[in-house]
Amino acid sequence: MSDTPTTPVSTFLLDGRPIPFLPGQTIMQAAQDAGVYIPHLCHHHDFAPIGSCKVCSVRVNGRMIASCTMPASAGLVVESEAADINHDRQRLTQMLFVEGNHHCPFCEKSGNCHLQAVAYHLEMQDTHYVHAYPHHEVDASHPDVMLDRSRCILCELCVRASREVDGKDVFTIGGRGPHTTLMVNSASGQLKDSDVAVTDRAVHICPVGALMPKRQGFVIPIGQRPYDTADIAQRPEDS
Template identity: 85%
Template sequence: MSAPNHPAPETFLLDGRPIPFTPGQTLMQAAQAAGVYIPHLCHHADFDPIGSCKVCSVRIQGRTVASCTMPARADLVVESETPELHHDRQRLTQMLFVEGNHHCPFCEKSGACHLQAVAYHLDMQDTHFVHTAPHHEVDATHPDVWLDRSRCILCELCVRASREVDGKDVFAIGGRGAHTTLLVNSPSGQLHDSDVAVTDRAVHICPVGALMPKRQGFVIPIGQRPYDAADIAQRPEDS
């Protein structure tokens, strides 16, 4: 009996490399499945994409699109690793650094922080822009969870995780422009009288150091953390 004749998967070109995809996948999903890294911050494989950070932007026939939301189609010619896109990603990352208070040498998340890892991947040598040194509230009222809004990059991952996984809807994004901030849905607006628990997915999904469990600082020593020895592009399970 002859083997069944399965049709070859459809592909698009990403920087000259054919990337197979299945119908319904985005460019980002197909690239990740093929082991190709596209820098990103707000995307997470467990949640529907929202395209907020724009770090994953690519070029298709002169048009810039977010690869996390763009559906893959046959015969698309996609550019990701170009000097222009590299420059744009670097500037976006630099803006995130100056719009918050990211002091990597003193941060417990150092070595496991996606923002820091993306900055290293993009060879970011400085922050380029003037630091705004914004005032952000720190919420240490909960016995087990710490919220430092100065590190929040508004990726909404905790918002989605709380709503879709934890079933609690503890977090939300509010405000406009420079005053956009992470809100806590509780009578006081603080963590201590919210429904959040240290075991919640929302507490552990933060890609930076904004939401963290208390009393777990430096459990993994500096030098042994995910991005201490490997570029984020070499860790597909984390990217």
């Protein structure tokens, strides 16, 4: 039998609210368990955090740090909803929009896209920066799965899911700086020559629709999708 306590050991303050936590939990994990939303993109409760997107950054005792990687400890004073913190989150989100090609009005993921939902939550009205309109390869070579790199935000969730859940290691991140991209581990570099299957967790965990099953468009009509009907902060089970 495990000796790890299953009841909270103490609390920290998050925007003035006491948040209980279990041993080993991060600020993000404890907040989610308490039903408190901290904006994030690369974090998923089923996988170990990597802290890459920085959208979840909070101020801890006066210092900015990713809440998904910061261990919770007694007496921490954490700020998440300060105006300057949300302003920085908005800027990070805007950069993701201009560094990709996110055409929300006709994207199949609209209404169920975490990037779009976070942008709405942060009251993003425009992209602020000049659009880069980069060229990204689309891989439609697989009979059942499509990869549109224009939507990819490099969250690595598909990389982790393929390796840790599917046991296949189909995806990886390669390149540097603006040339960083999602790559397919196959001799040709194409999905058709990889081990990916439409049933893989990696295909369905993508938060933005970079990876999508083919022939399943608009199964849930626009207007009835999760973030069409509620702010992402009110849907912790989806975030």
